[in-house]
Amino acid sequence: MTKPAASEFVERMGVVLSEDGLPRIAGRIFGLLLVSPDDLSLDELAETLGVSKASVSLDTRRLEQRGLVERVSRPGDRRDYYRVRPDLLSNLMEQRLRRWRRIHETLTEGRRALHGQSTVVDERLADFAEGLDHSILNLASALQRWRATRPTRAAAAGGR
Amino acid sequence: MTKPAASEFVERMGVVLSEDGLPRIAGRIFGLLLVSPDDLSLDELAETLGVSKASVSLDTRRLEQRGLVERVSRPGDRRDYYRVRPDLLSNLMEQRLRRWRRIHETLTEGRRALHGQSTVVDERLADFAEGLDHSILNLASALQRWRATRPTRAAAAGGR
DNA sequence: CAAAACGTTTAGTTTATATTAAACGTATAA
């Protein structure tokens, strides 16, 4: 089924995503879905990738939670099907935003707790926080602009 | 030596950075350096954090390679001292840029290899690539602007 | 009803990574 060029791409995506803290199988699922014209069922994913159903079940959920993939169902078919989210990029940006905000929070708490003990440290943390804030604002506006370009396309019809 | 408020902050930073694929000790080293007025030697780091010299040696190097921390030496002292890089934010942005560019590359190769087999896939990959490209350009210009704000401050004198 | 088709959970194994203690190499000091 899967052509060699595709499987190499799938493999690469697996590596790339695994660098971002995802299991390699999750990365490969994502890669495979990227190059699949049709949505794929759990069994199709498992078979094509040569891994267990359990892994696919776990990792699809993880991908779903991270906003990379979505689960769809077809009337008259009780299997679940998976596809990459059409608003993928937006989701990735949101994810990053959340992460940076958390760091910013940690930093803010730290600044409050440690304030006044050392001028050097105070300045360092303030500087860091300011930079983070800057980045966050920038990313947030980039996200808005991006969304404006892509008016949430009405969830297109299923696979096949 | 280390106050409780500080050590809690250190711990949190450890967790946050470990979510980004760094060993927890590396995260704590970074956190500790953030809240230390003076540069710290390898032994000071090891003792304060209660971990082995080996870990600190390995993880400081890792932090150095990732551009989070820099190593400095003092005349008449053969120990190495560590501090967070003053241009920390820039480095993080660069790191992220490199990462996105790599993904973009992978994607481009994939598109070339798979082109023409499926219109749906072609479009999906094109869309993804376009979004990535957009993000990359945006981040790159944000980086430039940020750098303009902070003219590389002449590496300030050491600790103590 | 029994049998089959799904997806999930569990419990165990495998694999990878973090962490350490100890040995090592090198430079400095006595």
Added chain:
DNA sequence: TTATACGTTTAATATAAACTAAACGTTTTG
């Protein structure tokens, strides 16, 4: 020279994460 102070490497252990097979609960089909 011997002794001491560093940082690094190595080899082994501990810890955590990925991955799987098998059991399970449901829903559907015959």
